[in-house]
Amino acid sequence: MGKSKVLIIGGTGYLGKRLVKASLAHGHQTYILHRPEVGVDIEKIELLISFKMQGAHLVHGSFSNYNSLVEAVKLVDVVICAISGVHIRSHSILLQLKLVQAIKEAGNVKRFLPSEFGADPARMQNATEPGKVTFDDKMVVRKAIEEAGIPFTYVSANCFAGYFIGGLCQFGKILPSRDSVVIHGNGNIKAIYVTEDDIATYTIKTIDDPRTVNKTLYLRPPKNILSQRQVVGIWEKLIGKELQKVTLSKEDFLASMKDLDYAQQVGLSHYHDVCYEGCLTNFEIGDEGDEASQLYPEVNYTTVEDFLKRYV
Ligand code: NDP
Numbered sequence: 557m558g559k560s561k562v563l564i565i566g567g568t569g570y571l572g573k574r575l576v577k578a579s580l581a582h583g584h585q586t587y588i589l590h591r592p593e594v595g596v597d598i599e600k601i602e603l604l605i606s607f608k609m610q611g612a613h614l615v616h617g618s619f620s621n622y623n624s625l626v627e628a629v630k631l632v633d634v635v636i637c638a639i640s641g642v643h644i645r646s647h648s649i650l651l652q653l654k655l656v657q658a659i660k661e662a663g664n665v666k667r668f669l670p671s672e673f674g675a676d677p678a679r680m681q682n683a684t685e686p687g688k689v690t691f692d693d694k695m696v697v698r699k700a701i702e703e704a705g706i707p708f709t710y711v712s713a714n715c716f717a718g719y720f721i722g723g724l725c726q727f728g729k730i731l732p733s734r735d736s737v738v739i740h741g742n743g744n745i746k747a748i749y750v751t752e753d754d755i756a757t758y759t760i761k762t763i764d765d766p767r768t769v770n771k772t773l774y775l776r777p778p779k780n781i782l783s784q785r786q787v788v789g790i791w792e793k794l795i796g797k798e799l800q801k802v803t804l805s806k807e808d809f810l811a812s813m814k815d816l817d818y819a820q821q822v823g824l825s826h827y828h829d830v831c832y833e834g835c836l837t838n839f840e841i842g843d844e845g846d847e848a849s850q851l852y853p854e855v856n857y858t859t860v861e862d863f864l865k866r867y868v
Pocket residue numbers: 565566567568569570571572589590591594600619638639640641642645646648651671672673674675713714715716719
């Protein structure tokens with residue numbers, strides 16, 4: 557069996573561009589939706605052209621032109637959507653309902669991977685408001701996929717390293733501090749960190765793997781399941797300096813949300829669930845899921861320590 561042809565939607569996005577690179581690197585015929593709405597955004601156009609020069613096919617299509625979505629998905633075997641879902645940037649998760657409809661109508665797609673790539677939304681029914689909206693919307697999309705009978709894989713990627721490790725797990729920081737750090741509660745709750753490139757690699761690895769059809773793929777690289785104190789400890793060792801630690805209680809963290817705008821509140825509530833509630837590590841993977849580093853041991857994933865070396 558040859559490698560699947562892949563359509564990536566959101567291919568110029570933060571994660572999407574890495575999915576395109578990984579798909580090309582793994583030898584898949586790679587198609588990228590080129591939306592007219594991109595207009596004269598020169599950065600996106602340059603990126604699209606560079607992907608085309610590396611062998612990708614650009615497919616014209618738009619979420620405001622349903623038939624164009626149907627025609628686009630007819631070209632491929634696998635559709636991966638990496639549409640935006642971070643409120644502080646942009647949030648378009650429910651637009652995928654149109655895509656689900658298009659995939660159903662086209663009838664040829666062997667696997668659909670919707671834009672998830674975070675905490676498993678099926679396990680976030682008790683998520684903190686207002687951040688729960690992210691998981692609720694992703695569940696709406698899942699329901700539509702499953703009702704349409706479309707084969708799927710959901711990728712639960714846990715924490716993007718760039719956001720979480722870069723900021724030593726502090727919301728609103730993406731560079732590690734060198735003087736002091738805010739510690740969430742006792743700082744011992746474990747979370748899971750995966751670099752964006754590794755997320756893309758595992759995602760592409762799974763698209764032709766029959767073991768993960770209609771399952772959730774959890775990304776839990778064992779060396780990257782760490783508490784905030786452990787992450788800070790690795791950073792301190794790298795810079796040869798101990799940071800001043802300021803402890804922030806759960807109550808004070810939640811209280812700090814109330815003066816923020818909605819998008820920031822959404823982001824902060826996610827950090828709350830990860831850092832205080834341990835929502836990424838407080839469950840075992842059941843029969844509906846598989847763990848990526850076990851399925852694909854050949855992937856030499858980036859450890860938190862190696863990732864942090866970039867910032868020294
Ligand atoms: P981006 O904000 O980078 O956006 C991705 C793409 O979405 C854009 O490039 C664009 O595609 C497309 N898009 C945005 N708005 C629209 C619209 N109105 N109509 C059509 N397309 C649109 O997304 P991210 O890479 O940050 O997020 C991807 C996924 O990863 C989301 O599900 C998000 O929740 C998740 N995530 C998880 C994190 C974690 O720590 N676990 C952190 C960050 C994200 P185009 O290329 O066509 O212009």
